[in-house]
Amino acid sequence: xxxxxxxxxxxxxxxxAATAMAAIGKFPNELFAMPERMATFPEKTEMILLTSRPPQxxxxxxxxxxxxxxxxxxxxxxxxxxxxxxxxxxxxRITVGGNTERQLQISMDxxxxxxxxxxxxxIQCSGNGRGLFQPRVAGGQWGNGAMGNVTxxxxxxxxxxNSAGLKAGTVDISFDGLDGPPLPTVPDFVKSLPADxxxxxxxxxxxxxxxxxxTMLNGFPARLIVPGWYATYWVKSLSNITxxxxxxxxxxxxxxxxIPDNDCGCITPGTAPKKTTPIxxxxxxxxxxxxxxxxxxxxxxxxxxMGIAFSxxxxxxxxxxxxxxxxxxxxxxxxxxxxxxxxxxxFYPWRPSKAGKYTLMARATDMxxxxxxxxxxxxxxxxxxxxxxxxxxxxx
Amino acid sequence: MKKAIIILILLALTGFVYAAPKESVHxxxxxxxxxxxxxxxxxxxxxKFCIICHSLDYITTQPKFTKAQWSAVVNKMIKVMxxxxxxxxxxxxxxxxxxxxxSGG
Numbered sequence: 332x333x334x335x336x337x338x339x340x341x342x343x344x345x346x347x348a349a350t351a352m353a354a355i356g357k358f359p360n361e362l363f364a365m366p367e368r369m370a371t372f373p374e375k376t377e378m379i380l381l382t383s384r385p386p387q388x389x390x391x392x393x394x395x396x397x398x399x400x401x402x403x404x405x406x407x408x409x410x411x412x413x414x415x416x417x418x419x420x421x422x423x424r425i426t427v428g429g430n431t432e433r434q435l436q437i438s439m440d441x442x443x444x445x446x447x448x449x450x451x452x453x454i455q456c457s458g459n460g461r462g463l464f465q466p467r468v469a470g471g472q473w474g475n476g477a478m479g480n481v482t483x484x485x486x487x488x489x490x491x492x493n494s495a496g497l498k499a500g501t502v503d504i505s506f507d508g509l510d511g512p513p514l515p516t517v518p519d520f521v522k523s524l525p526a527d528x529x530x531x532x533x534x535x536x537x538x539x540x541x542x543x544x545x546t547m548l549n550g551f552p553a554r555l556i557v558p559g560w561y562a563t564y565w566v567k568s569l570s571n572i573t574x575x576x577x578x579x580x581x582x583x584x585x586x587x588x589x590i591p592d593n594d595c596g597c598i599t600p601g602t603a604p605k606k607t608t609p610i611x612x613x614x615x616x617x618x619x620x621x622x623x624x625x626x627x628x629x630x631x632x633x634x635x636x637m638g639i640a641f642s643x644x645x646x647x648x649x650x651x652x653x654x655x656x657x658x659x660x661x662x663x664x665x666x667x668x669x670x671x672x673x674x675x676x677x678f679y680p681w682r683p684s685k686a687g688k689y690t691l692m693a694r695a696t697d698m699x700x701x702x703x704x705x706x707x708x709x710x711x712x713x714x715x716x717x718x719x720x721x722x723x724x725x726x727x
Numbered sequence: 728m729k730k731a732i733i734i735l736i737l738l739a740l741t742g743f744v745y746a747a748p749k750e751s752v753h754x755x756x757x758x759x760x761x762x763x764x765x766x767x768x769x770x771x772x773x774x775k776f777c778i779i780c781h782s783l784d785y786i787t788t789q790p791k792f793t794k795a796q797w798s799a800v801v802n803k804m805i806k807v808m809x810x811x812x813x814x815x816x817x818x819x820x821x822x823x824x825x826x827x828x829x830s831g832g
Contacts (some may be wrong), residue, residue: 368784373755383760384782412780417754467790469800513780516809547755586807 350536374546376403379469385409385510386548389476392595395620395639398667398676399451400479406478407548408456408562410583413567414507418552425491425536425553429573432496434470439552445494445562448535452558452672453480453641454565457588457610461715466600468713475618475720479675480639483556487535490532491572497530503579504529506555509568510682523579524557524564528533531670534556536569553621558672559644561610561714563588584609589712594727596715597708612643616703616717617650618694626724628689633682636663641674642697650677656690656721657705663693671698683726691722761786767822776820777804777810786828793823793832 370380372388379389388407394400420439430435435441460472471477492504502534503522512519529535531652538545545551550567557564563583579585585598590596591604596614598604617640636654640647646668649658666676683689696702707718735744762783764770777783792800804810805817813821 370758370760372758380760380782380784381788383762384757386757414757415755417752419749419752421749421751446819469789469792469796472788472790512809514809514811516811517780518807518809544753547753582807585743 343635347694367629372548374403375407376401378407379474379476381473385412387471387473387474388548390479391460392474392620392623394479395618396473396637398480398669399541400481402481402543402546402549405454405479405481405540405549406456406477406547408471408484409510409548409567410465411510411517412513413511414548415551416547418509418547418568419574420500420552423552423570425569427441427491427572430498430501430516430576431492431574432498435491435495437491439693441537442486442491442538442553445490445499447484448487448534449482449484450558450672451480451482451669452556453478453613453674454556454562455479455613457561457714458712460718463707463716463718464709464713465707466709468711470713480641480669481540482542483535483537484542485553485556487532488534488536488572489532491536492530492574493605495574496575497526500576501526501574502577502585503575505571505573505575505579505581506564506566507571507573508550508554508566509570518582520566520583521579521581522564523575523581524586525573526565528557528708550652559612560640561588561613563610588714590714591710595704595708597710600709610714613622613641614703614715614717615645615647615695615697615701616640617630617693617719619691619693619720619722622691622722622724624722624724626722628683628724630686630726631682631684633680636679636681636691636693638663638677638693639674640677640693641702642671644672644696645697645699645701646671647675647695648698650675650695651696652677652679653683653692653694654683654689657692657719660694686726687722691724692719695720713721730753762782765827768825768826769819770827772816772819776810776816779810779811780804786824789828792825792828793830794821797821797824797829800824806820 368380371377381387390406394404413676424436459477462472498607503523507521535556537556553569554567588610589607590610591609619638621637640650652663652664653660663677663679703717703719801821
């Protein structure tokens with residue numbers, strides 16, 4: 332450990348720290364009692380360090396001013412300690428088998444021979460925003476930085492499965508990566524998708540992010556991309572794809588990453604769900620990126636309120652903004668449309684003409700009418716966070 | 728003695744055949760970041776078992792839980808995540824976490 336790759340920033344609740352908070356801009360007040368650590372990992376920029384082994388790194392808010400999240404700033408989340416740190420492409424293969432006509436050993440060269448598919452898609456951790464849940468829940472205490480918008484390039488999963496001759500009677504398809512458990516008793520991180528989902532056109536095995544090879548910590552050499560769904564399914568450093576004739580029973584699908592089986596995926600805080608289902612589509616949400624929480628604005632000086640919005644693969648129809656804590660709402664201007672899986676930037680010009688404190692809010696609506704709740708919906712694992720956020724600013 | 732010699736020879740050989748990194752190999756080195764737990768009874772037992780699977784910031788970054796919530800976390804680590812913690816030690820860890828990282832509830 333050196334001071335170059337590890338610094339500690341301690342924020343105090345004192346009013347004097349407000350400017351520093353605005354510069355970093357992340358959590359509401361009550362979470363600032365906790366020290367925020369920063370760290371620089373290989374191929375990554377300085378990021379918010381949640382945990383180091385296995386690593387969980389959060390993207391600082393300022394990167395969300397960009398339409399595309401730079402590779403070095405994309406969040407990192409691994410589940411079990413033995414993560415891949417060295418891959419030899421001359422020997423790395425994805426084994427495709429199970430209920431297929433033949434077993435394939437797919438190399439990087441093989442993967443690149445399939446039709447090349449490119450699109451921009453939001454990648455978001457199921458637990459993004461978990462640190463904002465009230466009452467608090469266990470797990471990685473993410474702010475809003477466990478997400479990013481990346482242009483992915485790869486081969487269609489469906490094409491790869493067809494080249495192996497996917498057989499009728501396949502129920503689920505499981506995906507394993509190069510990461511492994513530190514003890515044999517620890518469940519290996521393996522995920523599955525129902526066969527009909529896995530064979531959808533838009534699911535790819537990506538070998539490039541933003542036109543460059545994946546960073547090691549984001550799943551080098553190739554990872555699954557399930558656009559519109561939470562990143563728990565986007566298995567990193569893929570090594571095995573297996574067609575199953577029975578439903579997958581692994582821990583990370585049958586026990587973990589589940590939400591209450593009802594319309595909102597939510598229950599009364601502090602209670603246990605009666606029935607659960609695997610998490611899937613992302614909920615529709617927005618985020619105010621500028622000005623940051625506790626920002627100070629100048630009286631009568633125009634400011635462009637800016638943020639992002641996305642959904643579970645439907646595209647964004649509208650973003651409305653309020654500068655008075657939700658009393659009046661006006662439409663924001665939407666930025667470039669990079670497709671239904673991408674996030675959309677939005678902009679709202681504002682010229683504050685009275686000094687004082689203001690509560691800024693943004694609310695996204697997707698193309699099928701889905702939107703965001705005014706109060707946070709609660710579930711025990713801290714998933715699906717999409718509450719309409721309140722950003723407090725002061726005009727002087 | 729014989730065993731020691733064999734091990735020495737093996738070590739020498741491993742060093743000898745160690746090849747320069749190939750162009751097809753992509754490697755990174757993860758920085759070692761140490762997290763210090765609060766002093767108190769049970770700290771060593773807590774460190775000893777928890778660190779087998781994860782860094783200690785998995786403890787320090789959690790919200791302040793009640794005793795029952797910390798017990799549930801430790802129980803989950805044993806029953807679900809496969810942590811080899813004997814019953815007596817689990818109790819020590821639960822007490823330590825509830826006292827040092829608890830809500831007092």
